[in-house]
Amino acid sequence: MNTSRLVLPFIAAILCGPALADGDGLDAKAVATAEGLRDTAMRGSQAYAIVESLTTEIGPRMAGTEAYDRATAWAQAKFKSLGYDKIWLQPVTFPVWERRAERGRIVSPFPQHLVLTALGGSESTDGELRAQVVEFDSLESLKAAPDGSLAGKIAFVNLKMRRAKDGSGYGPVSNVRRSGASEAARKGAVALLIRSVGTDSDRLAHTGMMRYEDGVAKIPAAALSVPDAELLANMLKRGKPVTVALDIQAGVTGSKTEYNVIGEITGRGKPDEVVVIGGHLDSWDLGTGAIDDGAGVAITMAAGALIGDLKKAPKRTIRVIAFANEEQGLLGGKAYAEAMKDAMGTHQLAAESDFGAGRIYALHAGVSPESKPVIERIAQVLAPLGITWAEGGGPGPDISPSVPYGLPWAELQQDGSDYFDYHHTANDTLDKIEPAALDQQVAAYAALAYLAAETAVDIAPAAPAAQK
Amino acid sequence: MNTSRLVLPFIAAILCGPALADGDGLDAKAVATAEGLRDTAMRGSQAYAIVESLTTEIGPRMAGTEAYDRATAWAQAKFKSLGYDKIWLQPVTFPVWERRAERGRIVSPFPQHLVLTALGGSESTDGELRAQVVEFDSLESLKAAPDGSLAGKIAFVNLKMRRAKDGSGYGPVSNVRRSGASEAARKGAVALLIRSVGTDSDRLAHTGMMRYEDGVAKIPAAALSVPDAELLANMLKRGKPVTVALDIQAGVTGSKTEYNVIGEITGRGKPDEVVVIGGHLDSWDLGTGAIDDGAGVAITMAAGALIGDLKKAPKRTIRVIAFANEEQGLLGGKAYAEAMKDAMGTHQLAAESDFGAGRIYALHAGVSPESKPVIERIAQVLAPLGITWAEGGGPGPDISPSVPYGLPWAELQQDGSDYFDYHHTANDTLDKIEPAALDQQVAAYAALAYLAAETAVDIAPAAPAAQK
Structure with missing residues (x-):
């Protein structure tokens, strides 16, 4: 994130008049657009169809297996069919x-x-x-x-x-x-x-x-x-x-290079600045990886696609990441952090969905005090979804390796009451997912990502970046 | 059943005065004893310990396997330790x-x-x-x-x-x-x-x-x-x-002879007449046979043992049967019917528990109209357990082959709402059983078996015996 983080909100508030008086850097139109994304998702999103496709056409896709390569091709094709305008791969190497x-x-x-x-x-x-x-x-x-x-x-x-x-x-x-x-x-x-x-x-x-x-x-x-x-x-x-x-x-039988699969909706004003959302594409081998983490991939792919369907893209780029090999040690997340550590200043906010398919009930954020008006505005838009802004929480697993480098994060906390009934078992299958619950989550991710990408405020992390 | 079935209730009613005026052949002391059995069971029965023993010490015991032989020895030993005074085996031969x-x-x-x-x-x-x-x-x-x-x-x-x-x-x-x-x-x-x-x-x-x-x-x-x-x-x-x-x-690999394992509490007045309760000892091979049908074996073994603990045995014999090979075609039940078809007149009533471990909510009976006062009295004793007497129902699987030969039957219908979640799967394990639910069932079986064994009425079947 660039050094104007702390100053810009105040300048923006002065420049843009009443709509920005509370420091969120968002005008009424932006808020209305986010509300529209939210309400559109709640009427039915593409998330369930995406996770149905992933679990049916690929199924288990443990890191290091041939199935993960098929999942990679699946994710590239899915990003394309969903209208993402930039799709790229980021290598991740690990022991198999x-x-x-x-x-x-x-x-x-x-x-x-x-x-x-x-x-x-x-x-x-x-x-x-x-x-x-x-x-x-x-x-x-x-x-x-x-x-x-x-x-x-x-x-x-x-x-x-x-x-x-x-x-x-x-x-x-x-x-x-x-x-x-x-x-x-x-x-x-x-x-x-x-x-x-x-x-x-x-x-x-x-x-x-x-x-x-x-x-x-x-x-x-x-x-x-x-x-x-x-x-x-x-x-x-x-x-x-x-x-x-x-x-x-x-x-362990050797080593292999797999890939984080990344799809982007390019920003209209600050295309080099990014809001990251995502899940992890790999799964364990016993189930079909529906709730861990087909759901997260599907929710964030669908949320990004909804933003991509807008007539006017938000200012910043929406980057959806299907991370490689989360299960065996956040290896996709670590590879992302390593590749991006010198460019973390271009990251506006990041949130990962990796806690099943239960409805979101809380919003948490790891951002500077000066950035909190943006989070507060996001929380207002999410409130009708039954989501409350609260202190605490933490970054998603694949986001966490980037946080020491200065990545501001948000968490959309899911109801995980039954998550550990199925987690890492053969029972992690599509039937455990309620389509309407996915729609609620797409609504939250779409509104959050859009508002973070659109605000005039450059969101700063809660703590300064670690020494590199 | 002997030919006095239809006549005796009326004679008994005349001989014994007001307590039998309603034709149930039971005096107040008998009813009080049954209520005592019921209440004792509700305070805690041996059923859970029995099914814990069977599922832990034997586990799966599919017909035709060496494990069924171990289960046979287990059942004999368990009957003995529970105080049954006669324990015997009845052969059942079938393809493996x-x-x-x-x-x-x-x-x-x-x-x-x-x-x-x-x-x-x-x-x-x-x-x-x-x-x-x-x-x-x-x-x-x-x-x-x-x-x-x-x-x-x-x-x-x-x-x-x-x-x-x-x-x-x-x-x-x-x-x-x-x-x-x-x-x-x-x-x-x-x-x-x-x-x-x-x-x-x-x-x-x-x-x-x-x-x-x-x-x-x-x-x-x-x-x-x-x-x-x-x-x-x-x-x-x-x-x-x-x-x-x-x-x-x-x-199919050949044929084998296994055994119905039978334990009896000998009656004090009419030891040759029997009330049969039981479950089936065999299970499928995937789970440990807890709900199908360790529960039924345990409930009826524990109910019989409670009756055996009385200072005075009931008039008729309580016969508890752990049937062999129910799963592959009611083979233990068919062997029992074949062996007993000429002695079905000595059978007062039979009830099998083979529908899981859920609480009993209904009593059904297949008996003559003249025998119904006994069932009505039993129903009164069971009412505090949340059990209602109703038309319909049917004999348990291993009882059913004997019904055409004139076996009067009762059914204590269990709540099977979740039975088919686990039925015939690896998930049929002890943790699916609630101990207190077993106690309720022991209470019902003990009271039913005692009253049927004690009544002066010879219970007659609903329909005449088939031609042999």
Whole structure:
């Protein structure tokens, strides 16, 4: 963002008279146009058709797979058919992780099949691994186990996730998923099993990324479905040794370059300044990636297309990004930040949709105090959608790597009450999406992006950019 | 049932004075004892612990598997530990069907994995079968297809199941499952795919039995999960040929003898006359058989045990039956009917619990008009449980083969609103059961069985026994 950020709102307010007296840099016509976009979207948007197309014609599109390449071509073609006037690719290179096979069963005392899935990044077992299971109720209690106490054992962390509209139950349980394997390996364990990071009670396991710490043995790691975790816990309660057999074939096979797919509606006045909205194009491999994050891609593609359909484009460019490889470490977002770090000053505002397909109920923003009148005006336009402006929140995952470089962000917070019922499972499918809920979100993104692109105010970030 | 059925109520009414004036053959003490059983169960029964034990220590126990033998031993031990004074086995012989492997995918135009499961009884594909899919919206439209029109094709019947408290949506869709393969084969089809018989939208397929008609080619048959059926339908809507690959390895491998496991609380006055309650011990192989029908076994075992705990046993014997192989054609029920057809006159009343774990809301009975005062009295005792006596209903599946031989039956109708969300899927697990709902059912079964066993009235069937 250029250095006039802090000064311009006041100049604009003086120059443009009453309509801008409150410092939002927007005239009545701009506000009316945003309201029109909002109301048009609420009457029916293209978002559901877009996510139907992505999930039907591509389906699962895990980073590193041939399906992601097909998704890339799909996104380019979709941007084109939606009337975006500039479509381009941004390379993202990363190690390719493969899931080849995964099986689990209780061997004794009561033989039973187990439903599980390898965590992203997991290494293989050496053929079938058989070992006794030791249960922990949290990552903390695993960390507290004496060194060597898990030698030759499978550590099983059975921590239940709390359901919450804002997804606040995710943090503690996803930490188990991310760090559990190395913590268990430190105690001598030969594998990690976790209770799925999910709020459902379906016999479908939740995958998701894990990491090995340097210098610690890399042991295979998998998540049991919630009913299977409860089955295993019930069996362990009987006090007899429980032996589980795991056969996981997975691992990193090389590296690949994929692409962030970017579509733009070029601004009429300041085409080099951009408002970024988007979602991530990659998904996990188990479902069809409908809510994570076909919905986000569809909502923002449809919102941008609505703005593109206006007779007069907004001042700044609307840039819709379908990010590559969010799931395995925000790699598309990091590549964007790295490529754009010297041009972050051209970024007016960025917002990502990546929390399912539930209705938006709150607007948050990470902008300077002087930019807040713009957010306030946006909030007024969004209020009829049931959206309230509130402090807090945070940038979307693929936006976050750019924030330290000075990217102002907004968040349109979705109702995620049922998001973790389906997240990272085979159950992430189109039927979980309500078309009208998508329309509400398109309405919000279209109005937000348009007003941010049209305002005379150059929005500044909440905190100064980090040293580069 | 002996020939005194019709006469005895009136004699009893005369002999026993006012308490029996209404013809129910029950005195105030008997009613009070039944109310005590009811209230004791409502304070907490053993049913949940029993189904927890069965699903944890045995889990899936499909007919024909080694796991069913373990379940048999489990049931014998459980009857013993619950204090049943006579435990015996009744042989049931049947062909063994095996599920060895099942895989499906869409090959073109848009390659995707498909979640499916072979229907019980299905034959194998010859390696991987690839064929074009033709969709039908009902069994009727499949039947209406011209002969030969499906030559070399896969028939796909995409009929949605209706959710209903009484399970009335099951009939039409289960007919597709049962008869679809032969109907499709008649038109030349090489395989059948159906939309799962279920009310859920989970990516878990519902298995269940199918039959081949004599003289018609035996083609493999599988059910897609509901989201997969919708995916396939959405793909077909695009008007391009859709090719699916199926690899199903399954079939009948021989025959086996398993056992109905029977536990009895011997009656104090007429030990040779029996009140039968029960559920079926076998399950499908995908889940742990919690709601189908671990719940039924547990409810009736716990109800019988409560009666067994009384200081004074009721007049007649309480016979709790854990039926073998219900799922593949009521084979345990048929074996019982065949073994007992000449002794059906010793059967006072029979009721089976096999509709999940939801609370009971209605009492139905198939008894003679003269026996109805007993049912009316039972209904009065059950009323505080939210149970209403109503016409209609039918005998439970394993009871039904005995009804033509003169078995009087009762039905304690459960709320099955969510039964078909989980029925015959991997999702049939313990977490779907609410312990308090089981207690309500134990209360109802205990009171019903006790009063039927205690009454001076010999309950007669609604219709005369069929010619043997």
